[in-house]
Each structure stands twice: as structure tokens, then as C-alpha cells.
Amino acid sequence: MIGRRWYVPWLFLLPSLLVLGVFYWWPIANTGVLSMTDAHAIRGGSFTGLDNFVRLAGDPFFRNALKNSAVFTIGVVPLLVILPLLLAVLVNAKLPGMSFFRTVFFSPVVASMVVAALLWGWMLRSDGLFNWVLIRLQILNEPVGWLTDPALALISVMFVTVWKGLGYYMIIYLAGLQNVPEELHEAATVDGAGAFRRLWSITVPLLRPTMVLVATLAAISAIKVFTEVFVLTGGGPRRSSQTLVPYIYERGIVGLEMGYASAMSIVLFALVLVFTVLAGRLTRKRAQA
Amino acid sequence: MSATTRQPPKAGRPRSVASPAQRGTKARVAAGIGGRYVLLLVVLAVTVGPFAWQVSTSLKGLGENIFAFPPQLVPDEPTLRNYARVAEAIPLWRYLGNSTIVATAVTLTNCLFGAMAGYALARMRFRGRNALFAAMIATLIIPFEVIMISVFLVTRGLGLINTLAGAMLPLAISVLSIFIMRQAFLALPREVEEAARVDGAGEWQTFWRIGLPSVRGSLAVVAIFSFMFAWDDFLWPLIVLRDPQNFTLTVGLVFLENQFSADQRLVAAGTVISIIPVLALFVFLQRQFFRGVGQAAVKG
Incomplete structure (x- = not known):
């Protein structure tokens, strides 16, 4: 290697380090500090130790948001692990039209979450198309307030999240499926194994690492859900669909309670960390086995 | 994902003879x-x-x-009247312009800064390199949602609230872009660059003329994903842009929905207009999209 002046690499890194420093690393440190202050609006705030966290434990709205986030994550993750896998298996055949289906199934990924929420907001109105189709198929007897009934609002948001995510995880599975040898399927078919049997005994075991990856990605993005909640229901009715990030937004950005909202952010981070560590564990165990 | 690559033994079954079982x-x-x-x-x-x-x-x-x-x-x-009406109801073309400015700027900076940083991390040996890279990877898992309050405070401190610069700067470089570019440069053979250096080309020239053109594929992946991410982003522009004149398309659409929810034809027209650019991009660059998802997933 030819000698170079010591600062040359740093000049190459300078723009990135500036942006990361100001808009990423400093805020990371500051979030930790703020979470232990009573910072509010323009006032800097003073050190209050773990007071914010004690307050959080007694905040019914926070507990509600935490519960909704848990329900949301537990509901969405299994669907986003299983449905895209089935979809990937469906489009992974050497049959005419498969690349067309693949492309169309990916299209919701390309549209923004705002667009997805607006499309479904229009579909899910009580006088909307979705109710009409379900009544037509005799699944429902009368229109349902998908977004206005407190018992259904969160479920409707989850439905939109799954709809938007299917294509993305399908592509990840398709990449994994390229490693499943065709001979195995052929041999199993000759042995009389049906499609579900082959899926369960061949595809699923070989794709397990991909499934762990998808579960992790889906869990992390589920725990930080914001846009679809904000656009579809605004967290309502009566906070029935308000999850963590919309509540952080409400207190920190709208209410300007920086300290208190930062404490919530720390809780959010802890949850993300748990999912990441869990995923690491699951992957490592498999590698050792 | 090396665990999936192990090859199970092939089934040694003759396939040319048709048995009754096979007809079934x-x-x-x-x-x-x-x-x-x-x-x-x-x-x-x-x-x-x-x-x-x-x-x-x-x-x-x-x-x-x-x-x-x-x-x-x-x-x-x-x-097509609704398409004309929606532009009268809200400054839709302005929103389209704002989104284009922000997304284009974010794309350029991620490609350029990401390539520069990735090049330094992959190709230059210097003190602190490994520590720096470790710091980047360690913070990779911290999502924006966790730090948004503090990003808002920094942006306010810099006087960038309600500006497109404020909407763009926090997205100007992502660790993921640096990571993808570093991997791309690591995969390049060194000989070409060394030849160029012997010929007297400076560091910058070597990077610009030899390095960058050899990693075009990864640049395309970074470009597509930065563009799409910035174009689709909602939470940050919602926080930073206050005046309806400065909204980007996503925030503008939600504003439209709130103002004109009684007139779904307008909302529908606005939504359709906003999908067209990314959809067009996707149709033209499908392969890079699919490749990019694979890369982003493995690293994210």
C-alpha cells in the first residue's frame, strides 16, 4: 500500500460522520439523558433520575399503548411469517405468469404506507367496498364499523400492515427458496407426499433461518408501527388502537414533554433490543446444532 | 444464511419408467x-x-x-376533472415538487457520502477504523422512532424546522448505505486501483474514476432504496414540516384526507397521482428492487 497522509481517510468519512454525529449519535445519547429529566417545551429540564419511568408504570394511557403494541406485534408477526411463505411457494413454480404474479404481489411494498392506509381507509368505511364484498360472500350479515368500532379498529390496522408487508417478505422467502433443491420435492412427490406434506417436511425445515429473519424484521417493524395507526384511526376510537410510537408522538412532539416521551422511547428501544437479541440467539443455536 | 446451502443427498430413483403410482x-x-x-x-x-x-x-x-x-x-x-380539482384544493404540484427535491437530495447524498465512507472503510488502513465501524454497526439497530424527540430538538436548535433541508438532513446518510458500499468495495480486486495510483492518480481521482464505476450495481441498490425510503417517509416530515405550503406528498395526502374526507373523489385522485412516480420507477428497475430487498434484509 502506498503511503498516504493520515487525514485522507477522515476526509472521505467527514460528510457521513457529520450527519451521523449530529442527527444520529448525538440524539441517541441525548435520548438517554432526556429520559432522566423533566424537560418540557423550551425549558431544559432538571435531573429527576428514574421518576419518568415510575410515572410511566402508573400512566394508564401508556399501559394501554404498550398493551396495544403487544397485541399488534403478537398478531401481525405470525401472519407475516406464514402468509408470505405460502405466497412464495405459490409463485416459485416454473409455470406461465409467475413473474407477473410476483411483480404484482410486490406492488404494495412500493406504494407508501400512507397510500396503503388511504386505500384501505376508503375500503374499510362502514359504507365501503370491503363490507359490501363480505356481505355479498355471506360472511357478514350487515355492515361493520371496521375503523369506528373500538373492538375492531386495531385489528383493521393489523390487517393493513399485513397486506402491505406480504410482498416484501415474499421476496425474502423467494431468495431462500432458491436453496431448496428441486430433487427433494420431486422425490417426495413420487413417494406420494402431498403439497402440504412437502411444504411441512421439506420447505419449512430448510427455510427455518429465513423464517427467523422474517420474524425478527416483522417484529421490529411491528413494535414501532406509526403511520397506519395515525392515518387509519388516529389511535382511536377512545385510544383503542393507539400503540407506542403514536403515544410517544402525542406526548413528545404534540405535547412537548421531551423528558417523559424520551423515557417511553427508552422502553421502545428495550423492546427492539429484546427482539434483536432473541433473533441472534435463535440463529446461533441453529448454527451450532 | 449458510445453513440453508447444505445439499441433501439426491434421490437415486429412476424417473424414466412410468409406474401406475406416477400416472396418479x-x-x-x-x-x-x-x-x-x-x-x-x-x-x-x-x-x-x-x-x-x-x-x-x-x-x-x-x-x-x-x-x-x-x-x-x-x-x-x-x-379527469377530479385530477384538476385536487390541484385546486391543495398545492399538490408543490407537494410533488417538495417530495422530488427531498428524495432526490437524499438519494444523491446516500450514494456519494455512502460510497466515500464505504471506500475509506474498505480500502484505507487507518487508526480507529475498526472502532468506527463497530460503532456504526452497534447503533444500526436503533431505529429513528426511538430517537425522534431528540432529532426534533437538534433540528429545532439548528433552525431547520419547517424547511426542506430539515426534512432531508437526518436522512442524508444511513449506516446501511455505508455498509452496502463498504461490502461492494471489499469485493473489488485491488490491482486496478494500485495501478492507477502508480500512474500518479490522487486518492480522490482513484476513487472517482476507478472505484465508483466498478460498484455501479450497489450504487443502484442504495439509490433505489434511499429514494423510495425518502419518498415514502411520513413520520419525520410530519414532525418537521409545519406549514402546509412545505409539506411533502405523504404529509400532504393525509392533510388532504383530513380536509376533504367528505369528497373521496379528490382524495382518490391525489392518491393515484402520488403512486405513479414510484410505480414507474419500480416497473423500470424491477430487478434492482428485488436484489435490493435481499441485500437490505440480510444486513438489516
Whole structure:
């Protein structure tokens, strides 16, 4: 290697380090500090130790948001692990039209979450198309307030999240499926194994690492859900669909309670960390086995 | 994902001799193919339905009942009037322009800064390199949602609230872009650059003339994903942009929905307009999209 002046690499890194420093690393440190202050609006705030966290434990709205986030994550993750896998298996055949289906199934990924929420907001109105189709198929007897009934609002948001995510995880599975040898399927078919049997005994075991990856990605993005909640229901009715990030937004950005909202952010981070560590564990165990 | 690559032993079964069992299999395979297409068409309807319904709504005239029972997918008298009306109701072209500015700037900076940083990390040996890289990877898992309050405070401190610069700067470089570019440079053979350096080219020239052109594929992946991320981003522009004149398209659409929820034709027209650019990008750059998802997933 030819000698170079010591600062040359740093000049190459300078723009990135500036942006990361100001808009990423400093805020990371500051979030930790703020979470232990009573910072509010323009006032800097003073050190209050773990007071914010004690307050959080007694905040019914926070507990509600935490519960909704848990329900949301537990509901969405299994669907986003299983449905895209089935979809990937469906489009992974050497049959005419498969690349067309693949492309169309990916299209919701390309549209923004705002667009997805607006499309479904229009579909899910009580006088909307979705109710009409379900009544037509005799699944429902009368229109349902998908977004206005407190018992259904969160479920409707989850439905939109799954709809938007299917294509993305399908592509990840398709990449994994390229490693499943065709001979195995052929041999199993000759042995009389049906499609579900082959899926369960061949595809699923070989794709397990991909499934762990998808579960992790889906869990992390589920725990930080914001846009679809904000656009579809605004967290309502009566906070029935308000999850963590919309509540952080409400207190920190709208209410300007920086300290208190930062404490919530720390809780959010802890949850993300748990999912990441869990995923690491699951992957490592498999590698050792 | 090396665990998936292990090759199981091949089944040593002669396939040329047709047995009765195999003929039964053939019938089953045919039924399977039919079933497969039926399922695919159902998913197709669920995927395309909402888009089609939105397009249909946007084309319906004021005289047509958009709540008609049964619903009409094909408008009686299709009209483009809603597209003109939505631009009168909100500054839609301005939003389109704002989104284009922000997304283009974010794309350029991620490509350029990401390539520069990735090049330094992959190609230069210097003190602190490993520590720096470790710091980047360690913070990779901290999502924006966790730090948004503090990012808001920094941006306010810099006087960038309600500016497009404020909407763009926090997205100007992502660790993921640096990471993808570093991997790309690591995979390049060193000889070419060293030859260039011996010929007297400076560091910057070597990077610009030899390095960058050799990693075009990864640059395309970074470009597509930065553009799409910035174009689709909602939470940060919602926080930082206050004046409706400065909204980007996503925030503007939600603003439109709140203001004109009684007139779904307008909302539908706005939504359709906003999908067209990314959809066009996707149709032209499909392969890079699919490749990029694989890369982003493995690293993210």
C-alpha cells in the first residue's frame, strides 16, 4: 500500500460522520439523558433520575399503548411469517405468469404506507367496498364499523400492515427458496407426499433461518408501527388502537414533554433490543446444532 | 444464511419408467396447478382490488354516486376533472415538487457520502477504523422512532424546522448505505486501483474514476432504496414540516384526507397521482428492487 497522509481517510468519512454525529449519535445519547429529566417545551429540564419511568408504570394511557403494541406485534408477526411463505411457494413454480404474479404481489411494498392506509381507509368505511364484498360472500350479515368500532379498529390496522408487508417478505422467502433443491420435492412427490406434506417436511425445515429473519424484521417493524395507526384511526376510537410510537408522538412532539416521551422511547428501544437479541440467539443455536 | 446451502443427498430413483403410482401423480399435479392458479387469482384480487377501486373512485364524476349499491368498478362517465380539482384544493404540484427535491437530495447524498465512507472503510488502513465501524454497526439497530424527540430538538436548535433541508438532513446518510458500499468495495480486486495510483492518480481521482464505476450495481441498490425510503417517509416530515405550503406528498395526502374526507373523489385522485412516480420507477428497475430487498434484509 502506498503511503498516504493520515487525514485522507477522515476526509472521505467527514460528510457521513457529520450527519451521523449530529442527527444520529448525538440524539441517541441525548435520548438517554432526556429520559432522566423533566424537560418540557423550551425549558431544559432538571435531573429527576428514574421518576419518568415510575410515572410511566402508573400512566394508564401508556399501559394501554404498550398493551396495544403487544397485541399488534403478537398478531401481525405470525401472519407475516406464514402468509408470505405460502405466497412464495405459490409463485416459485416454473409455470406461465409467475413473474407477473410476483411483480404484482410486490406492488404494495412500493406504494407508501400512507397510500396503503388511504386505500384501505376508503375500503374499510362502514359504507365501503370491503363490507359490501363480505356481505355479498355471506360472511357478514350487515355492515361493520371496521375503523369506528373500538373492538375492531386495531385489528383493521393489523390487517393493513399485513397486506402491505406480504410482498416484501415474499421476496425474502423467494431468495431462500432458491436453496431448496428441486430433487427433494420431486422425490417426495413420487413417494406420494402431498403439497402440504412437502411444504411441512421439506420447505419449512430448510427455510427455518429465513423464517427467523422474517420474524425478527416483522417484529421490529411491528413494535414501532406509526403511520397506519395515525392515518387509519388516529389511535382511536377512545385510544383503542393507539400503540407506542403514536403515544410517544402525542406526548413528545404534540405535547412537548421531551423528558417523559424520551423515557417511553427508552422502553421502545428495550423492546427492539429484546427482539434483536432473541433473533441472534435463535440463529446461533441453529448454527451450532 | 449458510445453513440453508447444505445439499441433501439426491434421490437415486429412476424417473424414466412410468409406474401406475406416477400416472396418479400426474393427475394430482394437474389438479395442483389448477388450485395454484385459483389461489394466485384470489391473492391478486386482494392485492390489486384496493388500487383499482381508488382509480375507479378518482374517475367518477360529481353526478355519480360513489356509494352506489352495488358498487360500480367502471365509472358511468369517466372524467379527469377530479385530477384538476385536487390541484385546486391543495398545492399538490408543490407537494410533488417538495417530495422530488427531498428524495432526490437524499438519494444523491446516500450514494456519494455512502460510497466515500464505504471506500475509506474498505480500502484505507487507518487508526480507529475498526472502532468506527463497530460503532456504526452497534447503533444500526436503533431505529429513528426511538430517537425522534431528540432529532426534533437538534433540528429545532439548528433552525431547520419547517424547511426542506430539515426534512432531508437526518436522512442524508444511513449506516446501511455505508455498509452496502463498504461490502461492494471489499469485493473489488485491488490491482486496478494500485495501478492507477502508480500512474500518479490522487486518492480522490482513484476513487472517482476507478472505484465508483466498478460498484455501479450497489450504487443502484442504495439509490433505489434511499429514494423510495425518502419518498415514502411520513413520520419525520410530519414532525418537521409545519406549514402546509412545505409539506411533502405523504404529509400532504393525509392533510388532504383530513380536509376533504367528505369528497373521496379528490382524495382518490391525489392518491393515484402520488403512486405513479414510484410505480414507474419500480416497473423500470424491477430487478434492482428485488436484489435490493435481499441485500437490505440480510444486513438489516
